[in-house]
Amino acid sequence: MNISQEKIDNLNAVLKINIDPADYQQRVDKSIKDQAKKAKLPGFRPGMVPPAHIKKMYGKSILVDEINNLLSDTLNNYITEQNLEVLGQPLPKVDEAKEYNWDFNDQFEFNYEIGLAPEFNLDFTSKDKLTQYVIKVDEETLASRIKNIRRSYGKMTNPDVSADDDVLYAQLTQLSPDGSVFDEGIVNTTSVRLDQVKDEAIKASLIGLKKDDELTFDIQKAYDNDAVKIAAILGIDEEEREQVKSNFKLTVKNINRLEEGDLNQEFFDKLFGAGTVTDEAGFRAKITEELEGMMQQDAERKLQNDIYNYSLEKVNFELPDDFLKRWLKATNEKLTEEELQGGYADFAKNLKWTLIENRIIKDNKIEIKYEEVFAAAKASLDAQFRMYSPQALTEEQLGQYAVQYLQNKENANKVFEEVKALKTIDYIKSVITLDNKEIAYDAFKELAQ
Structure with a gap:
């Protein structure tokens, strides 16, 4: 058996493997005998199947398997012995012109492409x-963090008038272009968190509201056309949301406020x-x-x-x-x-x-x-x-x-x-x-x- 390397360039090479019958015959004969001992075929007692019968029935498939095993071993050993740093794994090059009889007398030639790791220098120094x-x-970040923690341990209240950071429990009713209620349009009762409203003017209009107050709500502008957020608030899927361009009537049903927890020993503990x-x-x-x-x-x-x-x-x-x-x-x-x-x-x-x-x-x-x-x-x-x-x-x-x-x-x-x-x-x-x-x-x- 012979294996050689043909350098294409610094990053690519082809490995050529030539295999003679003497290279694979012993492996194939051993595999046939092993299978004969294990085979269970009609007309033969277990372990008594003649190797010649196994060779006749399964010889070519056994030969293919052993050639593949031999190729794998040869490639791996060669790469290790030659200290080749390859990238990925060798890829077989198919040669349509070559045909084999697989009759246990073939001389085989197989070519494999390999990608080689590049040579490079490492020169990290103190100049880098x-x-x-x-x-x-900063004080603003600290204050924001403290506020969030205190609210996490706070209690829910229902004030009469909405303020910044409150949550409006409201009904949203789809409107026609003329401002009237759209027949068979979207109606959904949901929570509207003021801290999530992107448009400052719309957010300001939601402050100072009381229960049963109504206003026209431009939901697209309020959430900066955030399809996921708008679909969730309206209770529809995102594809359906793409068809929704109209305003909504927002009717306040309740006002929820999360009061900050008191800075006392119970809170600290x-x-x-x-x-x-x-x-x-x-x-x-x-x-x-x-x-x-x-x-x-x-x-x-x-x-x-x-x-x-x-x-x-x-x-x-x-x-x-x-x-x-x-x-x-x-x-x-x-x-x-x-x-x-x-x-x-x-x-x-x-x-x-x-x-x-x-x-x-x-x-x-x-x-x-x-x-x-x-x-x-x-x-x-x-x-x-x-x-x-x-x-x-x-x-x-x-x-x-x-x-x-x-x-x-x-x-x-x-x-x-x-x-x-x-x-x-x-x-x-x-x-x-x-x-x-x-x-x-x-x-x-x-x-x-």
Whole structure:
């Protein structure tokens, strides 16, 4: 058996494999004998079927299977021995001119296309500079957060007159262009939250209303033509909403107001545990600390994304794009040409980042230990549980859940890749220069969009 490589260019090559009968005959004979021992055929006792009978009935299919197994072993061994860094998997080149008898005497030749990983240099230094944002908690953001928390622990009241941030329980009745009620039009009783109304003039018209008050409501303008929101308020589907252009009569049925919870010891204990916070100053300090933690996470995500994009721009190299597109089509039968063209750019970016990651991990002998993967899984699960329950799980419970989670191979690979990415980011952060810059939260949000 002979295998050779023909370089097309720096990113593409063809592997040619020549197989003689001597290369496969022993494997085929062994497979035939093994099947003869296991076969259960009419007229023969179990295990006593003659190999010649198996060869006559199933020989060609056995030969095909063994040739495929031999090809797979040969390709994998050659790629390993030659230290070839291939992208995707080898793709067979079909030669319509070649025909085989599959009579156990054929000499076979198979050609495979391979995509090769590009050569590139990593030269991150202190001359590479990125901004690391330090987000400051401004008074407006703090006040908004405190208000939301107090309302979460507040009580519902029904005032006589509507005010900003109230919820109107109202009937919406579809109107004709002349302002009269549209016969057989849409009628729906729903909640209208004033804080969700986009148009300031319309929002102002909803303030100061009393029960049974009526007004003409331009719902399209009120919600800035948000199809999902409008369809939900009217109780119709989004397609039906596209046909609705008219105004509505809004009739107030009731006014709901969520009063803010009092800043007392009972409130503090509910929020932070008994005795942790005892006054308003301590409460504000706790909320500030919470916000700063959240903002630090936002700033870190922004930095990680900036490093990702900067790295892709700095470490510039080509990929065997045509080969990779053919490989993606070959391995994803349902992938349409439109989906391939539309999604390939993102696929290529992620592949380039993976190559950069692998090089950094290899060149710097960075290890990814199970303990790190386990800790990352615990942290991820802890964050998920906290979204649904204020009561934190114990370390023992988190550990048990993490063990179960990582037993799934897909989950384990996902967390491993996350840890690998973070270690790559940490390495780049340790080499380049990070300029700290203080920024207000609102300004940061605009920057991060």
